[in-house]
Amino acid sequence: MNSNSDIVQKQLDAYNAQDVGLMASFYAPDCIVAAPDGTITERSREAIAARYTKAFAAFPQNRANLKNRIAVGDTVVDHEHVVRAPGGEEFEIIAIYSFKDGLISRVSFAK
Numbered sequence: 001m002n003s004n005s006d007i008v009q010k011q012l013d014a015y016n017a018q019d020v021g022l023m024a025s026f027y028a029p030d031c032i033v034a035a036p037d038g039t040i041t042e043r044s045r046e047a048i049a050a051r052y053t054k055a056f057a058a059f060p061q062n063r064a065n066l067k068n069r070i071a072v073g074d075t076v077v078d079h080e081h082v083v084r085a086p087g088g089e090e091f092e093i094i095a096i097y098s099f100k101d102g103l104i105s106r107v108s109f110a111k
Helices: 004-016 020-024 045-058
Strands: 027-034 040-042 063-072 075-083 090-100 103-110
Touching: 004 020, 004 063, 004 075, 004 090, 004 103, 020 045, 027 045, 040 045
Parallel strands: 027 103
Antiparallel strands: 027 040, 063 075, 075 090, 090 103
16 A cells, blocks of 8 residues: 555656656546645646646656655645756745545645
């Protein structure tokens, strides 16, 4: 059985490999992606796959490097440093993951 931290790490590894199908498989079919204020940007695994297919096409060298991870109960919080391309845009992001039945049910991104 995978811990929530393990699931988030496998999802991050798939993200960095730009394996959209594998990455999306760690999300519940009805997962929610939202901003910290609650604004919902995606409402399904398919919407997440579409979002990242587009992002990876635009940024084929995109990588997220984990700076810190905190896991408490059914919540995992990652602090990541994202680099779109060598010498390109860089930014810090916080991802707050919630889980249901062993899958990511919600993630909120703060940037």
